[in-house]
Amino acid sequence: GNSVTQMEGPVTLSEEAFLTINCTYTATGYPSLFWYVQYPGEGLQLLLKATKADDKGSNKGFEATYRKETTSFHLEKGSVQVSDSAVYFCALSDHAGGTSYGKLTFGQGTILTVHP
């Protein structure tokens, strides 16, 4: 079955530091890959996505590249802010047209805390 593994957390950084959160996956076929962010007390929000190999998803200064050869989708940001403090989830989905019905498989989440 499908699985997603994220780097162990929590991650604590100073403002303006470089961020990397590692994500690797196991899946059959060609899944779509996502990063979701959860701010305190809220639901999950889609941060970025990539649907095929070598695609780069980007949003709000965050980037992730779909690497099929290493089955990875690492999240990066060049300069984090205090407002980026949240829980970040990597996820994958088989295509909705198949029998998986677009179900998402999530990693365990990585807590990011950014200090001023």
Next chain:
Amino acid sequence: NAGVTQTPKFRVLKTGQSMTLLCAQDMNHEYMYWYRQDPGMGLRLIHYSVGEGTTAKGEVPDGYNVSRLKKQNFLLGLESAAPSQTSVYFCASRPGPAIANYGYTFGSGTRLTVV
């Protein structure tokens, strides 16, 4: 605002009590999902629905039932609550297969404590 609405936001139950969590979406999405979130375990799929009148089991369905009598609503029921069901529950929806690679829209969650 359009989106996914969950009620209630918080609830405390005694062991053995029953309750229903309501999820409503106004985006005309075909697919709806119920997940539970537990520390260190990410989100795990409980049940899902691919259209009005349909339901299917996810990864952790035991102790839960669901119904989708109307396209916009997806109900999650606990018939006899247990402490192991203490969790945060999230509902999500997405369009059907005609729109590929679409991310979910999540509700804000229901925090349930079973004592």
